[in-house]
Amino acid sequence: MRHILDIPDLSADEISHLLTDAARLKAARRVRAADDLPLRGRVVGLVFEKPSLRTRVSFESAVAQLGGTSLFLPGNEVGLGWRETVEDFGRVIGQYVDALVARVFKHDTVRGIAGLGLCPVINGLSDQAHPCQVLADLLTIKEAFGEIRGRTVVFVGDGNNVAKSLAYGCGKLGAAFVLASPPGYGFDAAYREAFRRLAPLGTVSETHDPRAAVKAADIIYTDVWTSMGQEKEKEKRIAEFAEFQVNDKLLSLAPPDAKVLHCLPAHRGEEITGDVLDGPRCLAFPQAGNRLHAQKALLAWLLG
Numbered sequence: 469m470r471h472i473l474d475i476p477d478l479s480a481d482e483i484s485h486l487l488t489d490a491a492r493l494k495a496a497r498r499v500r501a502a503d504d505l506p507l508r509g510r511v512v513g514l515v516f517e518k519p520s521l522r523t524r525v526s527f528e529s530a531v532a533q534l535g536g537t538s539l540f541l542p543g544n545e546v547g548l549g550w551r552e553t554v555e556d557f558g559r560v561i562g563q564y565v566d567a568l569v570a571r572v573f574k575h576d577t578v579r580g581i582a583g584l585g586l587c588p589v590i591n592g593l594s595d596q597a598h599p600c601q602v603l604a605d606l607l608t609i610k611e612a613f614g615e616i617r618g619r620t621v622v623f624v625g626d627g628n629n630v631a632k633s634l635a636y637g638c639g640k641l642g643a644a645f646v647l648a649s650p651p652g653y654g655f656d657a658a659y660r661e662a663f664r665r666l667a668p669l670g671t672v673s674e675t676h677d678p679r680a681a682v683k684a685a686d687i688i689y690t691d692v693w694t695s696m697g698q699e700k701e702k703e704k705r706i707a708e709f710a711e712f713q714v715n716d717k718l719l720s721l722a723p724p725d726a727k728v729l730h731c732l733p734a735h736r737g738e739e740i741t742g743d744v745l746d747g748p749r750c751l752a753f754p755q756a757g758n759r760l761h762a763q764k765a766l767l768a769w770l771l772g
Contacts, residue, residue, distance in 0.1 A: 470770055471582040471589045473575075474597035475636035476666040482769075483606065483640055490607050490758070490765040497533070497761070506772030507536030513565035516592070517543030517572045518696055522732060523592045523600065526759040527569050530767055533760075539565065548572070554580040562586020567771055570594075573697060588770045595629055595697070601731050602633040603762035606641065608755040609687055612727050617642030622685040624648045624678045624712050625739055626705075627655045630691050630731050635663060639670020647674045648681040650708045678712050682722040689729040690714045690739045706738065715741045719749065727751050 471477060478486070493504075512531045516524060524540065531538040541561075548554055558581040561568060570578040571592035582589040591597055609616050621638050623631045627647050632655065638645040647654055654674045655663075663672055675681050682688055693709045694702045714728060728744055730752040736742045744750055 469585050469588055472599055472766065472770070473578055473582060473589070473591045473594075475599050475602055475633050475640065477599070478640070480640045483603070483637065486603060486762065486765045486769060487607050487610055489768065490603070490761040491611075493764045493768075494758070494761040504768065504772075505535030506768045507531060507534035507566075510536040510566040510771050511564070512536055512538045512767070512771075513541055513561055513568045514538055514592070515541045515543065515546055515548070515561070515568060515570045515572070517548065517577075518593065520571055520592075522756055522759050523569075523571055526763055527592065530760055530764040534764055534767060534772075536566075536767075536771075543572075548577055555584065557581070558584040558586065567767070590766065590770070593629065597633045598630045598731070599633050600759065600763055600766065601630055602637045603766065604755060604758040605634055605689070605729060605731070606637050607758045607762050608729065608751055609643075611754075611758075612751060613686060619643045619686040620646065620684050621687040621689060622646045622648060622678075622681045623689045623691075624681070624714055624718070625690050625709065626653050626693060626695075627659075627674075628691060628695060631655075631689075632659055634689065635670070635672050636667050639663065639667030639672065642669070645670065645672045646681050646685075647672065648678040648712065649674070649676065650712065651676055653708070678718060679721055682718060682726070685722050685726045687727055687729055688714060688719070688722060691731055692733070692735050693739050694735075709739070713739060713741065714744055716743055719744060729755050732756050 528538045567588040569590045569592045572578050572594050575594040575596035578591045578594050635645040693705045728750040
């Protein structure tokens, strides 16, 4: 039974297959061709401890377009870990649904559910990983450049869950990954060791100088400086990340064909300016749209 808890759960060939199928499904949707219905009669549970727009709506739409049914289960009603143990929840829900998407605070929660092996589990976001976002990111890069291998992706900001999963994706598909972050916000030693083990052909470098980092960038990627659960650190982070804003000045140092990505939601005026987010070099909104197509490909592959 396959679980997708992070990008290393997929081989390079599997990622490439998913991107190809996502592009096929996207093209079919664009011309309103009849959808394949590989999820006919299937039920997908969506357990969300965190608020969501893109992840929830894209998954519910994906399941519906593939012929299945989704059930949204808010975290405050399910009560993972406090109303009942994660393991007890998993033993029950795994008998009701054909797959489970879990958007959780702690990675151990989604790992605990998957460990029971009762149905495929997809990580919709945890504090350590965001694999579904990264499949959409890779699809967007492929659309923009035709080929991912050989490209340079520069992530400007916090070495967070998105950055970690994206580095794995770049490593699997032959793109260089550069993290430009303030001191103390880079990848930890445990992650660097895991990367060497799980993506041995990949390259990751780190710097504290975003201006130097973007000079060779094909993609400049940013994310919010303060994620959910870090609200008490907001003022401190704004001060420490002030020089890491993706703005016109930073973009002027990059190659002219470099593109900007953001996983959204964006805090305009913090990690990215409105001019850049709305500008012609930013692909953040097509990138958000690609969540639907990448997740359709993933669901069809797991359940079809």
